[in-house]
Amino acid sequence: MKRIIVFITRYVYAVLSCIYLFTIGFLFEKNRFLISTICEHFGYVEKTPKAILPTIELSEVAPEHIPIQVREPVEVDGNISLAEIAVISKLVKLHNPTTLFEIGTFDGRTTLNLAANSSQDAKVYTLDLPQEGLSETRLSLEPGEEKYIEKKKSGSRYLNTDCEKKITQLYGDSATFDFSPFFDAIDFIFIDGSHSYEYILNDSEQVLKLLRNRKGIILWHDYDKPWWGGLTSALNEMYLSRDEFKNIKQIKGTSLVCLIVE
Template identity: 40%
Template sequence: MEERQVSRWARRRVASHLLAGTINPRRARSAATVLYRALKGSAAQLSRASLQSIFPGIDQVEVRVRYSPDQGGGSLADVITLAQVVKYLECRRMFEIGTFRGYTTFHLALNAPSGSHVYTLDLAASAVPEAKLELTDLQLIQKPSSGEWFQNTECQPRITQLFGDSAAFDYSAYEGKMDFVFVDGAHSYEYAMADSLTARRLLTSGGIILWHDYPTYPGVWRCLEVLSREWPGSFVWVEGTALVAWKPA
């Protein structure tokens, strides 16, 4: 990005941060927040379904969770759901776009069958000015470290940490090989769309893609509703979570 673009983008970030402060229930639990979220939920076009109706019997799948109050990432329901899916489907090769602290990465590795491997891609803080598309949540990128949740744990040998801009990364070594892709990088429409197209290229036949943050972020929301009209197969918003799953037809 050029200097002028960065400052315009930073102004937009400040404005959206202030707005998020008024609508994010973690920061404010006002009636307006509750109403806003309810309206968003009811305006969402993707059909909602329980995990059990998508994967019969998955409610019987027990998973391991290491709890931390500052897990950094989605809610516990989201992490447990992802862990159940990789265990239920016996995923062997998994790819995550957007590592953050690595809480989800750790739980994918912890719950997938032995011999499985997780690849997780994150944007280094120093690479922000060169980002190809519109970034979101600068505070999630400009952090002191990435993936600290799995470093020096029993899961680390089964995780490969990658760095790069998801819109510019060379995925050739991973294409067509992943049983499971989790899209959770930048949340602008442009990145959500680019990462979704990448995720589809990474999938092996019979693989599954899950996205985080529907309908929370407008960019992710719009992207998934466009894709649900264009891609064959079913898009489902998993009840009780901010996850959307796509199972190819």
């Protein structure tokens, strides 16, 4: 009898969870993998692009002993993971860039950590599409991105912190934004704006012109996530067809892809 009660309780809990998942829950990135898992369990084979990039151990890009500051550790839907914050912060500490550029500010959690781990005189530029820009992007966005764009304010997590003075908030659509003031001036770039195929190709092309003396670090986020297939396809294509991107690698255990040009 006890086993039957336990089963019924679980059954009801699962049914209620499914109702939530398929009505509201799927809007949150952290729940979407459940939909893929259910599909796979029942034999649905989806044609999502395969991860083909070479991988690299974190210890090869940023040794274990590098001390970092972690700010705003609590992650919300739309943020990168805490492990990825640590990886990016280690890379910043190790390479000590003086000028950093992020595409896709969102709530500014990564922006804040970029600023906190860079040198005192470093400058962090962060570009974001404000909600007014949602209806007029030059290229198509990926379904499901709207909720990251529709926020009251970009960068709320770095506002009123000791790092704010190092950060310059920029607004615009990365497909039409005038990047020319930053040409040949940036050492460290983080691409985390729109995740559509077209935007990843556009943003990657744009940032190449930003690198100071064609050297520096470019990072992309969300590679090999089943629900961001366009992003994975774009990075795969760039890796296979473009000399500039032939050395991109996925950092093991993360969805970060890095290009380190020394």
